[in-house]
Amino acid sequence: MVECDSVVVCHSSLTHALDDSEHPHMAVFVSYGEALALGLASGPACITACGPVLVPSLLAAHAGFKPHVRYLSVFLAARLVGYMIFAVVAWELGLLASMLPAPRVLLMGAAYVLLASVLFWYAYSVRRSCTQPCADSKLIQIGKSRNCGIAGAASLGFLTGLNLCPPFVAAGVRAAQLGSMAAALLFFFFFFLGTSVWFVPFISLGCIVRNQAVMTVARMAMALIALYYLSLGIAMLLGKKTYGY
Amino acid sequence: MATDAHILPLARPAPRGILRSLLLTLPILIWSLLMLFHPGTNTDPKSRIAAALTAIFMTALFFMMMRTRSTYRWRRYFFVSLGILFPIGFIHNLLVMRGFMGIPVEEMIAGRTPFCFMPIPLLILPAAFTRTLVFPGSILGSQHGIAAMVALWLAITLVMGKGWCSYACFFGGIEEGMAAIPPRAKIRKLDTRWRYLPWAVLLAMVLLSLALFEPAYCMWLCPFKAVTEYVAARNALGLVQNAIFVLLFAGLVIMLPLLTKKRTQCSFFCPFGAFQSIFNKTSIFEIKIDPAHCKPCLLCQNACPNLSLSKESIARGETLLSCMKCGACVDVCPRQAIVWHIKGTEIAWKPERARLMFLYAAWAMAVMFGGSIITQGVATILHFLV
Numbered sequence: 001m002v003e004c005d006s007v008v009v010c011h012s013s014l015t016h017a018l019d020d021s022e023h024p025h026m027a028v029f030v031s032y033g034e035a036l037a038l039g040l041a042s043g044p045a046c047i048t049a050c051g052p053v054l055v056p057s058l059l060a061a062h063a064g065f066k067p068h069v070r071y072l073s074v075f076l077a078a079r080l081v082g083y084m085i086f087a088v089v090a091w092e093l094g095l096l097a098s099m100l101p102a103p104r105v106l107l108m109g110a111a112y113v114l115l116a117s118v119l120f121w122y123a124y125s126v127r128r129s130c131t132q133p134c135a136d137s138k139l140i141q142i143g144k145s146r147n148c149g150i151a152g153a154a155s156l157g158f159l160t161g162l163n164l165c166p167p168f169v170a171a172g173v174r175a176a177q178l179g180s181m182a183a184a185l186l187f188f189f190f191f192f193l194g195t196s197v198w199f200v201p202f203i204s205l206g207c208i209v210r211n212q213a214v215m216t217v218a219r220m221a222m223a224l225i226a227l228y229y230l231s232l233g234i235a236m237l238l239g240k241k242t243y244g245y
Numbered sequence: 246m247a248t249d250a251h252i253l254p255l256a257r258p259a260p261r262g263i264l265r266s267l268l269l270t271l272p273i274l275i276w277s278l279l280m281l282f283h284p285g286t287n288t289d290p291k292s293r294i295a296a297a298l299t300a301i302f303m304t305a306l307f308f309m310m311m312r313t314r315s316t317y318r319w320r321r322y323f324f325v326s327l328g329i330l331f332p333i334g335f336i337h338n339l340l341v342m343r344g345f346m347g348i349p350v351e352e353m354i355a356g357r358t359p360f361c362f363m364p365i366p367l368l369i370l371p372a373a374f375t376r377t378l379v380f381p382g383s384i385l386g387s388q389h390g391i392a393a394m395v396a397l398w399l400a401i402t403l404v405m406g407k408g409w410c411s412y413a414c415f416f417g418g419i420e421e422g423m424a425a426i427p428p429r430a431k432i433r434k435l436d437t438r439w440r441y442l443p444w445a446v447l448l449a450m451v452l453l454s455l456a457l458f459e460p461a462y463c464m465w466l467c468p469f470k471a472v473t474e475y476v477a478a479r480n481a482l483g484l485v486q487n488a489i490f491v492l493l494f495a496g497l498v499i500m501l502p503l504l505t506k507k508r509t510q511c512s513f514f515c516p517f518g519a520f521q522s523i524f525n526k527t528s529i530f531e532i533k534i535d536p537a538h539c540k541p542c543l544l545c546q547n548a549c550p551n552l553s554l555s556k557e558s559i560a561r562g563e564t565l566l567s568c569m570k571c572g573a574c575v576d577v578c579p580r581q582a583i584v585w586h587i588k589g590t591e592i593a594w595k596p597e598r599a600r601l602m603f604l605y606a607a608w609a610m611a612v613m614f615g616g617s618i619i620t621q622g623v624a625t626i627l628h629f630l631v
Contacts, residue, residue, distance in 0.1 A: 051455060059448075213444075217448060220444075224445060
């Protein structure tokens with residue numbers, strides 16, 4: 001029988017106790033169930049962290065259920081890739097649980113600057129129609145291709161996957177306690193599944209009618225949010241305090 | 246397109262009789278005395294003089310609105326006074342209470358940040374998600390408390406919609422005053438796509454406030470921090486924040502109104518104004534254009550300080566959603582085709598009665614809310630002068 005004071009310690013001890021016992025499948029069940037629960041519990045924090053990137057870019061996409069499902073799927077898949085790459089690199093470097101604040105801030109600063117760059121590019125280019133009166137209508141159709149947003153969704157999803165938000169760090173600490181890299185990756189996958197449930201309501205943004213006003217507002221909002229992330233990223237890279245003035 | 250020469254103005258309505266105007270003004274006079282004198286509590290003689298001056302000022306303006314049947318010009322005197330006197334009274338109050346204008350982080354942690362209406366749209370989502378107000382102020386504070394301001398805002402907004410921005414906002418008066426200075430605009434052609442920017446600022450600030458768990462607009466973008474309560478800069482980032490406040494104030498509230506004769510901060514930036522536009526749908530008062538009388542001379546479009554009229558909207562017989570109900574278009578129309586209107590009635594149904602109903606609500610609120618602020622500003626000046 002394992003005795004413990006807190007829920008976290010209890011889970012951890014239980015997992016290790018089960019690791020050593022004759023019930024490894026139970027340990028796996030507890031670990032990945034815990035990852036899923038952690039993801040579900042952290043979901044609101046994840047959507048608030050990703051909301052400034054996701055909402056305007058979704059509003060800039062085509063209206064309707066299908067385009068939004070496609071956009072969100074690509075965004076989330078790229079986010080998962082970001083999770084996994086970070087987990088592999090951090091595991092190899094032994095930094096999954098013990099990354100010092102200074103390099104963590106640098107990594108986040110770099111991710112913010114990249115995120116801002118992609119947002120600026122996306123705000124500038126998304127569904128940009130040709131205004132030249134001499135342009136052929138077919139050329140305008142190319143500019144409005146339904147696939148043009150996919151690269152943006154993938155880039156934004158990947159970069160938000162690298163964003164070291166508190167739930168992600170919590171998952172990293174827990175994954176580091178597992179026995180192998182594969183187990184840690186699987187832990188992250190279940191954590192990702194748990195958080196992804198919270199993203200499903202974003203599909204309802206597809207019901208909003210798209211007209212010039214909505215498109216312009218979405219693009220302007222992306223540029224403003226990009227400006228914020230850029231200033232935050234630069235401040236982090238320069239080692240300046242972003243809070244506590 | 247018809248030119249000015251082709252517009253045959255209809256005869257302007259004659260001024261109302263003095264006695265009738267006085268009778269119509271009497272309720273506002275009584276309301277002013279009740280609201281501004283605080284019977285039994287206000288014993289400071291300078292404050293009493295300030296209250297008396299404000300009551301005379303507000304009542305006289307309403308009388309002129311009744312007598313001349315025009316709105317915009319008289320409202321503007323009140324609104325510009327409000328915009329100028331608010332920082333005077335507020336800054337004086339800060340200096341007396343705290344000793345300095347810049348708010349340090351300790352004051353925020355203690356929940357002593359004065360609450361204005363600007364962050365209201367930013368508080369909604371975090372409150373809905375977490376039942377937490379992301380503002381470092383006091384909910385039930387005796388002065389500048391969150392609950393009192395939200396209750397006041399809600400009551401006024403449900404009745405007046407975006408009329409708040411013309412009769413209650415204590416920031417808009419500065420730029421309206423600036424816009425009134427030059428005889429004509431230096432920049433006449435404005436890209437109307439900028440009208441969408443307040444909505445973008447609103448969307449970005451709401452999302453960032455939720456992500457950062459702080460009122461992002463107040464922390465980074467509010468131009469009026471420059472003349473009210475700025476961030477006490479203790480490091481480079483604080484300096485950057487203050488530089489942003491000052492640059493936005495200088496550009497949007499001083500320079501652009503001087504060059505365009507428009508309320509540029511309200512038209513092109515203010516997220517609260519965008520949020521407030523939504524409530525034009527709930528208000529029963531609106532401005533309508535009677536197509537039977539309208540010759541599209543576009544005088545109304547040029548007169549609108551907020552770019553709330555377009556050729557398309559005039560053709561539809563209505564203003565855009567961002568209309569602040571200031572009355573400029575109604576007053577300038579040579580054919581009286583633009584009228585105050587109560588939803589659910591015919592356009593031509595007694596527009597002067599609709600105007601009176603709106604003005605009683607708006608001016609009662611202006612006396613109660615703006616009048617108190619003007620009184621405080623006048624009292625501050627009297628304290629310095631006498």
